[in-house]
Amino acid sequence: MYRYDEFDETLVRERAAQFRGQVTRRLSGELKEDHFKPLRLMNGVYLQLHAYMLRVAIPYGQLDSRKMRQLAMIADRWDKGYGHFTTRQNIQYNWVALADMPDVLDALADVQMHAIQTSGNCIRNVTSDHLAGAAADEIEDPRPWCEIIRQWSTFHPEFSYLPRKFKIAVTAAEPDRAAVKVHDIGLILKRNAAGEAGFEVLVGGGQGRTPHVAVTVRDWISKAQLLDYLEAVMRVYNRYGRRDNKFKARIKILVNELGPAEFARQVEDEFAAQTDAEKVVLPQSEIDRIAAYFAPPPFERLAAESEAFSARLAADEAFARWARTNLRAHKQPGYTAVHISLKDASIAPGDVTSEQMRAVADLAERYSFDDLRVAHEQDLVLPHVKLDDVLAVYDALKAAKLANANAGLITDLIACPGLDYCNLANARSISVANAIQTAFSGPGLEDEIGPLHLNISGCINACGHHHVGHIGVLGVDKKGEEFYQITFGGRADEKAAIGEIAGPGLRHEEVAPALRRVVDRYLALRSAPSEKFIDALTRLGSDPFKEALYASA
Amino acid sequence: MPLLKNGRLAEDAWAFAPDDADLAVGGCITVSLSRFLAETDALTARNEGIGVRLAPADDPSLLSDHLDRLQLIEVEFPKYVDGRGYSIAQLLRRRLGYSGELRAVGQVLRDQLAYMTRCGFDALMFETSDAEAGYAAALAEFSEAYQATADGRATVFEKRARASRTAEDQS
Numbered sequence: 001m002y003r004y005d006e007f008d009e010t011l012v013r014e015r016a017a018q019f020r021g022q023v024t025r026r027l028s029g030e031l032k033e034d035h036f037k038p039l040r041l042m043n044g045v046y047l048q049l050h051a052y053m054l055r056v057a058i059p060y061g062q063l064d065s066r067k068m069r070q071l072a073m074i075a076d077r078w079d080k081g082y083g084h085f086t087t088r089q090n091i092q093y094n095w096v097a098l099a100d101m102p103d104v105l106d107a108l109a110d111v112q113m114h115a116i117q118t119s120g121n122c123i124r125n126v127t128s129d130h131l132a133g134a135a136a137d138e139i140e141d142p143r144p145w146c147e148i149i150r151q152w153s154t155f156h157p158e159f160s161y162l163p164r165k166f167k168i169a170v171t172a173a174e175p176d177r178a179a180v181k182v183h184d185i186g187l188i189l190k191r192n193a194a195g196e197a198g199f200e201v202l203v204g205g206g207q208g209r210t211p212h213v214a215v216t217v218r219d220w221i222s223k224a225q226l227l228d229y230l231e232a233v234m235r236v237y238n239r240y241g242r243r244d245n246k247f248k249a250r251i252k253i254l255v256n257e258l259g260p261a262e263f264a265r266q267v268e269d270e271f272a273a274q275t276d277a278e279k280v281v282l283p284q285s286e287i288d289r290i291a292a293y294f295a296p297p298p299f300e301r302l303a304a305e306s307e308a309f310s311a312r313l314a315a316d317e318a319f320a321r322w323a324r325t326n327l328r329a330h331k332q333p334g335y336t337a338v339h340i341s342l343k344d345a346s347i348a349p350g351d352v353t354s355e356q357m358r359a360v361a362d363l364a365e366r367y368s369f370d371d372l373r374v375a376h377e378q379d380l381v382l383p384h385v386k387l388d389d390v391l392a393v394y395d396a397l398k399a400a401k402l403a404n405a406n407a408g409l410i411t412d413l414i415a416c417p418g419l420d421y422c423n424l425a426n427a428r429s430i431s432v433a434n435a436i437q438t439a440f441s442g443p444g445l446e447d448e449i450g451p452l453h454l455n456i457s458g459c460i461n462a463c464g465h466h467h468v469g470h471i472g473v474l475g476v477d478k479k480g481e482e483f484y485q486i487t488f489g490g491r492a493d494e495k496a497a498i499g500e501i502a503g504p505g506l507r508h509e510e511v512a513p514a515l516r517r518v519v520d521r522y523l524a525l526r527s528a529p530s531e532k533f534i535d536a537l538t539r540l541g542s543d544p545f546k547e548a549l550y551a552s553a
Numbered sequence: 554m555p556l557l558k559n560g561r562l563a564e565d566a567w568a569f570a571p572d573d574a575d576l577a578v579g580g581c582i583t584v585s586l587s588r589f590l591a592e593t594d595a596l597t598a599r600n601e602g603i604g605v606r607l608a609p610a611d612d613p614s615l616l617s618d619h620l621d622r623l624q625l626i627e628v629e630f631p632k633y634v635d636g637r638g639y640s641i642a643q644l645l646r647r648r649l650g651y652s653g654e655l656r657a658v659g660q661v662l663r664d665q666l667a668y669m670t671r672c673g674f675d676a677l678m679f680e681t682s683d684a685e686a687g688y689a690a691a692l693a694e695f696s697e698a699y700q701a702t703a704d705g706r707a708t709v710f711e712k713r714a715r716a717s718r719t720a721e722d723q724s
Contacts, residue, residue: 161636
C-alpha cells in the first residue's frame with residue numbers, strides 16, 4: 001500500500017497541528033461555532049445527537065495491520081471500544097470529546113492516517129473497488145490513480161468551499177463494485193480503441209433527496225490528462241453550481257438543470273481553454289513512484305485447487321456455506337479474497353469492536369500480505385488469501401464472531417446509524433435492520449433467496465443508500481411516528497438505477513413481515529433458482545411485489 | 554478595516570463607487586463590472602486609478618481586454634463559504650495574466666487566508682485585532698502543496714520529480 005514520503009507526512013502533521021490550534025481557538029471562544037463548523041467538518045468532526053463524531057479517512061478503503069490496530073487503540077482510548085465502517089469506506093467514532101480530537105488526529109498521523117476532507121463542502125475521500133488489485137476482471141489496478149487523486153484533492157485551495165460536498169469513486173472493472181454511478185464523479189478505467197488505458201468520466205450521480213444516476217461526460221480521457229479534466233469539471237461546478245439552496249447545490253442538480261449535453265460542453269470548453277501553464281504537472285516518474293506501491297504482492301505459484309480446502313468443504317457444512325457466500329474469485333490461481341461480513345442481527349451494521357479489529361489485523365498480517373480493505377457495503381475484505389489458509393482464517397473469524405455467512409445476501413444489508421446517533425435522522429435504522437436480519441437469517445432461507453441487496457436509510461439524505469438497494473427502506477417521520485417507505489428496483493452496480501417507491505410507508509414492526517411476504521412472492525415467481533431477485537423484478541415489474549408488500553396477513 | 558498587502562498593513566487609497574455614484578469625485582475608485590464595461594472610456598479618462606470590484610457570479614474573462622488598464626481588482630466574498638472567488642482569482646492570474654493588485658473583500662477570515670493567497674490574492678481586507686500576525690500564522694500552517702496555483706509555488710509532485718532526477722544524476 002502507499003507509504004507517505006516526507007511531503008505527505010509533513011502535510012498530515014501540519015493539518016493535525018492546525019486543527020489543534022482551531023480547537024483551542026474554538027474552546028477559548030475566539031473562533032465562533034459558525035466559523036468553526038466548516039473547519040471541523042473538513043476534519044471529519046460532526047456534532048451528532050449525543051456527542052461529537054469523528055470520521056476518519058480510509059483512502060480507497062485500504063488498511064494494513066498497523067493502521068487497523070491503531071484504529072482499535074483509538075476506539076479503546078477515546079471512544080467506547082468500537083467503530084463503525086461506512087459506505088464510503090471510512091470509519092466513524094461516535095463518542096470522541098472535542099478536546100480530544102487533536103490527540104486522535106496525532107495518533108492517526110502516527111500511522112499515516114488522517115480525517116482530512118471526510119466531510120464538508122469539499123472533495124471527499126476517494127473510494128474504489130474493495131477488490132482492487134485482486135479481482136480477475138479489472139483491466140488494471142485503480143489504486144495508483146486513487147492515490148494520485150487523493151493527493152491532488154488534498155487541501156485544494158480553489159475547491160475547498162464548493163457549493164456542496166463532492167465525492168469521487170474509481171473502478172477498473174466492468175462489474176462495478178464501487179457504485180461509481182451514484183457519485184458526483186465516477187471514473188471507470190477502460191481501454192480506448194487503440195488499447196490505451198484511460199478513464200470514462202461520469203458526472204452528476206448522487207443520492208439524497210434528488211437521486212440521479214451519473215451521465216457520461218467524456219467517454220475516454222488519457223491518464224496524462226485526468227487531473228486537468230477533473231480541474232475543469234470542478235471549476236465549472238465551483239463557479240456555476242447553485243449556492244442559493246443547500247438542497248439543490250450538488251453537481252447533479254447543475255448537470256440536470258443545464259442538461260447533460262450543455263454541462264459537458266461547458267466542461268469541454270473549460271478544459272480546452274486551459275493554457276499550458278495551467279496544466280497539472282504530474283511527471284511520469286511520479287506516476288511510476290506511486291504505482292510501485294501497488295505492485296502485486298509476492299504471490300506463490302499455486303495450483304488452482306487446494307486439497308485441504310476441498311476436504312473441509314466436504315466435511316464441514318457451516319464452512320462450506322460460508323465459503324460459498326463469502327469468498328471472491330482472485331486473479332492469482334490458488335488465492336481468494338475473503339469477504340468479512342459485519343452483519344449480524346445482534347449488532348449495528350458496520351460496527352466492529354476493537355477486539356475484532358485486532359483479530360482482523362492479525363489475519364491480514366498473517367494471511368493476506370498485510371493488506372486489508374473496507375467494502376462500501378460496510379464490510380471488510382482480506383484481498384489475498386491462499387485457499388490453503390482459508391480454513392485457519394475461517395476458524396479465527398468464527399472465534400471473533402466475524403464468520404457471518406451472508407456476504408451479498410439479504411441480511412448483509414447496508415444501514416446508516418439512523419436516529420440512534422444521527423441528528424439528521426427521522427427514524428431508527430439499526431433496529432429495523434436487526435428486525436429484518438432476524439426475519440431472514442438462517443442458512444436455509446437466506447441461501448434459497450440468493451443475492452439481494454437491501455439498503456436502509458433513516459432519512460432522505462440516503463447515507464444508507466436506500467435508493468440503490470434492490471429493496472430500499474427509507475425512514476420518515478409522520479407526526480412524531482416512524483414510518484418506512486419501501487422502494488424496489490434500485491441498483492448500485494454497472495446497471496445503476498434508482499428504486500421506485502412502492503406506496504405508503506409501513507410502521508416499524510410491519511417492515512420485516514412485509515418484506516418477508518415480498519421475498520416469498522419472489523421465491524414463488526422466479527423462473528428458476530438462478531434468477532436473482534433483481535432479475536425477477538426486472539422481468540415481472542414491481543406490481544406483484546407491491547401487492548405482496550401490502551397484503552396484510 | 555485593515556488592508557493587508559502581501560501580509561503587511563498598508564494605506565488604502567481606494568474607494569468603491571456604487572453604480573449611482575458621481576464619477577466626478579476624485580481619487581482612485583473601483584466600480585462594478587457592469588459599470589466598468591458600460592463606461593470604460595469615461596472611467597479611464599478620469600486619469601485617476603481605476604479598478605473593478607467583481608461579484609462572485611461575474612465572469613472575469615470580460616475584463617481580458619482591459620487588464621493592463623486596471624490597477625486593482627477586488628473580488629467579493631459576501632460569505633466566506635462562497636468559494637467562487639477562488640476560481641475568479643485563479644482565472645485572472647493564471648489564464649488571463651492579470652498582474653495588478655488582486656484584493657479579497659467581504660467576509661475574509663483567518664482560516665481562509667492561506668487558500669486565498671495560494672489562489673493569487675496579494676491583498677486582503679482582513680478585520681482582526683492583529684492582522685499582520687494573524688496572516689503570518691495562517692500562512693505558516695502548511696509548508697507544502699500538491700496543487701499548482703497562482704502563487705507559483707513548486708508542487709509536491711514537481712519537487713519529488715526534481716529530487717529523483719537529482720538522485721539519478723548523482724548515481
